[in-house]
Amino acid sequence: SLLDVAWANDIDVEGIFFLLFLIGACEATLACSTCHLILDPESYSKLEEPTDEENDMLDLAFGLTDTSRLGCQVL
Numbered sequence: 001s002l003l004d005v006a007w008a009n010d011i012d013v014e015g016i017f018f019l020l021f022l023i024g025a026c027e028a029t030l031a032c033s034t035c036h037l038i039l040d041p042e043s044y045s046k047l048e049e050p051t052d053e054e055n056d057m058l059d060l061a062f063g064l065t066d067t068s069r070l071g072c073q074v075l
């Protein structure tokens with residue numbers, strides 16, 4: 001997932017998209033929203049649609065936007 005990539009690379013992905021939070025408290029089990037990302041519109045449009053489970057958790061994320069995703073769910 002994008003979260004794995006960020007962890008493996010010291011969470012430095014500036015220039016691709018803006019990271020609001022990237023913590024991953026639940027270790028990708030869709031039980032938190034600490035991996036909330038705000039993507040630029042172009043990057044967001046290239047991704048698969050979020051699942052209902054991801055959308056449910058995104059609804060709990062601080063600062064939700066139209067281009068928000070959970071980093072642990074972006075493959």
Ligand code: FES
Binds near residue numbers: 025029030032034
């Ligand atoms: Fe918890 Fe992504 S790490 S939902």
